[in-house]
Amino acid sequence: MDKEIEIETLHLFPLLDRMLINLLDSLTDEEWHAPTVAKLWKVKDVAAHLLDGNLRALSISRDGYFGEKAENINSYQELTSFLNNLNMTWTNAAQRFSPTVLKSLLELTGHEYITHLNSLDPFENAIFSVAWAGQETSANWFHIAREYTEKFLHQQQIRDAVGKQGIMTKELFYPFLDTFMFAFPHTYKDVPAENGTVVSLIVSTEIGGQWNIVKTETGWILNKEPNLNANATVTIDPDTAWKLFSKSLRPNQVSEHIEIKGDQDLGYQALQIVAVMA
Numbered sequence: 702m703d704k705e706i707e708i709e710t711l712h713l714f715p716l717l718d719r720m721l722i723n724l725l726d727s728l729t730d731e732e733w734h735a736p737t738v739a740k741l742w743k744v745k746d747v748a749a750h751l752l753d754g755n756l757r758a759l760s761i762s763r764d765g766y767f768g769e770k771a772e773n774i775n776s777y778q779e780l781t782s783f784l785n786n787l788n789m790t791w792t793n794a795a796q797r798f799s800p801t802v803l804k805s806l807l808e809l810t811g812h813e814y815i816t817h818l819n820s821l822d823p824f825e826n827a828i829f830s831v832a833w834a835g836q837e838t839s840a841n842w843f844h845i846a847r848e849y850t851e852k853f854l855h856q857q858q859i860r861d862a863v864g865k866q867g868i869m870t871k872e873l874f875y876p877f878l879d880t881f882m883f884a885f886p887h888t889y890k891d892v893p894a895e896n897g898t899v900v901s902l903i904v905s906t907e908i909g910g911q912w913n914i915v916k917t918e919t920g921w922i923l924n925k926e927p928n929l930n931a932n933a934t935v936t937i938d939p940d941t942a943w944k945l946f947s948k949s950l951r952p953n954q955v956s957e958h959i960e961i962k963g964d965q966d967l968g969y970q971a972l973q974i975v976a977v978m979a
Contacts, residue, residue, distance in 0.1 A: 710849035710876050711818060718811040720867060721856050725804045728863065733800050737862040738949035742792065744862050747855050748803050749795035750788060754851055755810035762828050763817045777832060781978050818845050833976050835887035846880040850976065853877040854947050869939060871908045878904060881946050881976035882912040886921035888974045889914060901931035902971050904942045933968035936960040946974045
């Protein structure tokens, strides 16, 4: 892999964690139990899931302790089912935790996890690949960026549920989206097209951006050149984008928020991007 960090996110973890703790401190009892776009999860469940992410990552990546191992996994679907079961058993157990306990543990483990991430060589192979990008091996910088998207996404789910915005900014949202776009070419891996075919995806407003994929002899290649002559151009607003690409919404639910110019079928495939293990 080219030794150039594609997306730098490490410096954003402390800010995002501070904003999470401040957000949780502001919640009322009613808001802790508000429903979220994460389907079966309420706000408290999402906070518990964030804690599980810290604890599980410290145990596995820092301490080399895997606990429940993903054995006899032969497909992407089997892997996601295994992970969904881990998530469910944890959030069920975390019903026993008070909001105060959750906040304290998130603050403690957040500091420890950031320290661990800073100890990793960004260009060594990560302990887990980023499977939703179609990679069998990923560098640590990409693993760290993936972890950033997890922290951003789940905090935004809480903020969306209680009507308290704050992280949909260029500084915090753009790196989240930029990382998600590594799923863009993988989403088109089975889409036939002539070499040179271009699909552009534009997330509107000043916090968004433009990403393109170009068909080559070796597959679809991601770039961010602004003036390509695209065969299909898809435009989507930021709020719809984070919900759609995290599978909180599906393509048939967002048609009024999407504009596709050019080849409609080619453009519609971009709405199938999923940059989470789901």
